[in-house]
Amino acid sequence: MSDNATRLWVVSRPTRCTFCVVASVDTRLVDGDHVVTFYAADDQLIAALATRFAPDLTNGDAVIVIATDAHRTALERALAGYGIDAGEVMAAGQLVMLDAEATLAQFLRSDGPDGAAFEAAVGAVLRRAAHGGRSVHAFGEMVSLLWDEGDVTSAMELEQLWNTLAEKIGFSLVCGYRQGAFDDAAAGDRFDRVCRVHSGVIGGAPGVESLQLTRRLPCSKGAPRLARRFVADVLRHWGRHELVDDAILVIGELSTNAVVHAESDMTVGISRIGDGVRLVVTDAAGAPPIAQHLVSSDALGGRGLAMVETIARRCGHFFVAGGKVCWAEVFPSADWATG
Numbered sequence: 119m120s121d122n123a124t125r126l127w128v129v130s131r132p133t134r135c136t137f138c139v140v141a142s143v144d145t146r147l148v149d150g151d152h153v154v155t156f157y158a159a160d161d162q163l164i165a166a167l168a169t170r171f172a173p174d175l176t177n178g179d180a181v182i183v184i185a186t187d188a189h190r191t192a193l194e195r196a197l198a199g200y201g202i203d204a205g206e207v208m209a210a211g212q213l214v215m216l217d218a219e220a221t222l223a224q225f226l227r228s229d230g231p232d233g234a235a236f237e238a239a240v241g242a243v244l245r246r247a248a249h250g251g252r253s254v255h256a257f258g259e260m261v262s263l264l265w266d267e268g269d270v271t272s273a274m275e276l277e278q279l280w281n282t283l284a285e286k287i288g289f290s291l292v293c294g295y296r297q298g299a300f301d302d303a304a305a306g307d308r309f310d311r312v313c314r315v316h317s318g319v320i321g322g323a324p325g326v327e328s329l330q331l332t333r334r335l336p337c338s339k340g341a342p343r344l345a346r347r348f349v350a351d352v353l354r355h356w357g358r359h360e361l362v363d364d365a366i367l368v369i370g371e372l373s374t375n376a377v378v379h380a381e382s383d384m385t386v387g388i389s390r391i392g393d394g395v396r397l398v399v400t401d402a403a404g405a406p407p408i409a410q411h412l413v414s415s416d417a418l419g420g421r422g423l424a425m426v427e428t429i430a431r432r433c434g435h436f437f438v439a440g441g442k443v444c445w446a447e448v449f450p451s452a453d454w455a456t457g
Contacts, residue, residue, distance in 0.1 A: 151291070152290070179253040180211075186217070233282070237279075261276050324438050326443065341373055342369075345386045350365070368430060429448060
């Protein structure tokens, strides 16, 4: 193994490189938090909600759940595993279960969500729950229903209505989206947009604040292609065409590892460093990157981390709260620089 390869897999902190990393949300939520979770299967969503809300109910807080019938029923069963009788806490007004489709119908109009009607329907429930100074925690998947119907605009408008309501009433909110809803060609921009309208991502890849440009991407087979396109577009915009080929090979491999081995969404980032660039991919896994086997000769991913080691002048990985950061620095080749 080359010295560069050793740096990639053994390094605990990047050489001459400082990152400001924001971990994913894994602590108890407080008033004003508006976070999102992306789930691959219903049981993952229910387990995450039960784990999060059981301590709140035990502490005497109020919990509002606006979900499908299937998810409400499954959550009741999951809470029972924590010793919480859903019927009991509902009778006491501590747990409120609302049907997502019926609640949405109260304020959704032909041109999108009506803000006043939303506050009348949902705000009233939250205010009653907060009576007496109780902390309130909510879960809503009305945005997911809109998204699944292809009404992305209304879903984003509803997210903003939640944020506006939070300025008037103190509560925390968890939104849930199916991971499979971000598998199409527009997934990158839309996934990034969803993440940005929330204050955090439950169980998601850490964010990186210090890089010039970042993009959050979903855990999907199309994510490496989106990562390559993002990096290529940035480099062309910066006029650094000579770096495109090497950079997309590197980012393709790092992002492929995030999807295939970490099974995680990711944050992709890029910054200028001298006449080169620093590329970063974060994921939610607590294990080192795994080398891939060589695939087809024309593939732009899965060629093996040995290729990253060969192309990058410096590269490495380190662990942070909520996952890890893989990085590589790409500079013009000597052949190109000398013409």
